[in-house]
Amino acid sequence: KRQVVVIGLGRFGVSLATTLYKMGHDVLAVDTNERIVQGISPEVTHAVQADATNESILRELGIANFDVGIVAIGTEIENSVLSTILLKRLGVPYVIAKAENNLHGIILEKIGADKVVHPEREAGTRVAHELPLVDVMDYISVSPRYGVAMLTALPYFVGKTISQLELGRGGRWGVAVLLIYRGKEVIVTPDRAETIKANDVVILSGDDENLERLLTAAK
Amino acid sequence: KRQVVVIGLGRFGVSLATTLYKMGHDVLAVDTNERIVQGISPEVTHAVQADATNESILRELGIANFDVGIVAIGTEIENSVLSTILLKRLGVPYVIAKAENNLHGIILEKIGADKVVHPEREAGTRVAHELPLVDVMDYISVSPRYGVAMLTALPYFVGKTISQLELGRGGRWGVAVLLIYRGKEVIVTPDRAETIKANDVVILSGDDENLERLLTAAK
Ligand SMILES: Nc1ncnc2c1ncn2[C@@H]1O[C@H](COP(=O)(O)OP(=O)(O)OP(=O)(O)O)[C@@H](O)[C@H]1O
Ligand SMILES: Nc1ncnc2c1ncn2[C@@H]1O[C@H](COP(=O)(O)OP(=O)(O)OP(=O)(O)O)[C@@H](O)[C@H]1O
Numbered sequence A, B: 001k002r003q004v005v006v007i008g009l010g011r012f013g014v015s016l017a018t019t020l021y022k023m024g025h026d027v028l029a030v031d032t033n034e035r036i037v038q039g040i041s042p043e044v045t046h047a048v049q050a051d052a053t054n055e056s057i058l059r060e061l062g063i064a065n066f067d068v069g070i071v072a073i074g075t076e077i078e079n080s081v082l083s084t085i086l087l088k089r090l091g092v093p094y095v096i097a098k099a100e101n102n103l104h105g106i107i108l109e110k111i112g113a114d115k116v117v118h119p120e121r122e123a124g125t126r127v128a129h130e131l132p133l134v135d136v137m138d139y140i141s142v143s144p145r146y147g148v149a150m151l152t153a154l155p156y157f158v159g160k161t162i163s164q165l166e167l168g169r170g171g172r173w174g175v176a177v178l179l180i181y182r183g184k185e186v187i188v189t190p191d192r193a194e195t196i197k198a199n200d201v202v203i204l205s206g207d208d209e210n211l212e213r214l215l216t217a218a219k
Helices: A011-022 A034-043 A055-060 A077-089 A102-110 A119-130 A208-217 B011-022 B034-043 B055-060 B077-089 B102-110 B119-130 B208-217
Strands: A003-007 A026-031 A046-049 A068-071 A094-098 A115-117 A136-143 A146-152 A175-182 A185-188 A201-207 B003-007 B026-031 B046-049 B068-071 B094-098 B115-117 B136-143 B146-152 B175-182 B185-188 B201-207
Touching: A003 A011, A003 A077, A011 A026, A011 A034, A011 B119, A026 A034, A034 A046, A055 A077, A068 A077, A077 A094, A077 A102, A102 A115, A119 A136, A119 B011, A119 B119, A136 B136, A136 B146, A136 B175, A136 B201, A146 A208, A146 B136, A146 B146, A146 B175, A175 A208, A175 B136, A175 B146, A175 B175, A175 B201, A201 A208, A201 B136, A201 B175, B003 B011, B003 B077, B011 B026, B011 B034, B026 B034, B034 B046, B055 B077, B068 B077, B077 B094, B077 B102, B102 B115, B119 B136, B146 B208, B175 B208, B201 B208
Parallel strands: A003 A026, A003 A068, A026 A046, A068 A094, A094 A115, B003 B026, B003 B068, B026 B046, B068 B094, B094 B115
Antiparallel strands: A136 A146, A146 A201, A175 A185, A175 A201, B136 B146, B146 B201, B175 B185, B175 B201
């Protein structure tokens, strides 16, 4: 398990810190705001009120021993940049920083952030790709035209086999069923005789056009 | 193709509107801020300066004829809620609304939003899951413990076959290769003899623990 420090407890920082803690990692959450620090403290390993642009405070917190640092400070861009510089200077091997806008993102890359996240911008592109496929619960863009989509089995699918649905290799839709998640069971690369059941979660792959055509026809 | 109206051109709204337009949909972008409207106008079908809480203006814009409406207004929560109510009242079949916080999200659900998006919160959980797998480019959480991850082939994989890597059914890692994206070619459910090449993009599935164990060992 990892030692992770999360600096800045806005919506992104809180979600990240509490999720990592639930996944079993050691999470130190840092913010200047005492009320926020107290609020999060049951949901992380430790929560500390501190100014993360203060190098000696970061040293005292043992930041140099952390595997991962995340700077999730938003509106105060200079604080975000300075805190990122300090984490790298103190030797944190992997630092993720959240950017407020494109220029902020460029600065963070230049000063050494290993990964820059733009939550609002990335949510916009993700929702755009899920949109034609309104039942899609999640989606990975493999190329600009090809994707992997997760969705709950549509009524049209239920009770039919993969070959009856004309999915899979050579099937007329050009869409494959990569995986079925049923209750707690995972069926990886199900074969053509597999019957789709109600409440199955399916992972499909195909050209975005083909995915859209299939899901539109299935309604 | 869809007729989509995007109301509120912050980072989420701009990313969504411009991505949908690039995907070939008809996009009307609306904001009260003239400068923002002018800035986006080359990148969407039409951009209009308007107050989206004004029902007669929405009627004039022909909102009733749109397939999808997205309310991407952030800080002005009452505007976000009122605009969402109006889109549903005018008969837009599918309305997505962005929420500022949990209470805002609950209100939007209650007043009829078909889908509520929390970009910062969702980015937090997504980054948390990608974190142990730092090379992962994207990730779908199929269940709280099982996921599908997209990544570029690690040097450790390159030149080996799927069976040599002990991936796939019965392999000791408990991780399957669902898909390989190579140049422009997509290999769905590759067989065990497939050799991984440099620059392959692979889609893996497995328990999060197993994915992490594999990727840690591969480094
Ligand atoms: N120097 C600092 N040290 C520690 N915490 C800081 C510092 N500067 C700002 N913060 C904290 O960062 C947190 C997040 O910043 P802010 O709320 O501006 O970001 P945001 O972009 O609105 O966040 P989100 O979009 O994730 O909700 C705030 O709670 C703030 O107190
Ligand atoms: N009644 C309204 N009609 C149209 N546009 C509106 C209305 N009220 C607010 N807006 C616009 O909504 C846009 C987005 O709102 P705001 O910037 O507060 O959200 P945000 O949460 O910071 O956005 P993001 O996180 O996506 O960057 C602003 O450009 C604002 O002008």
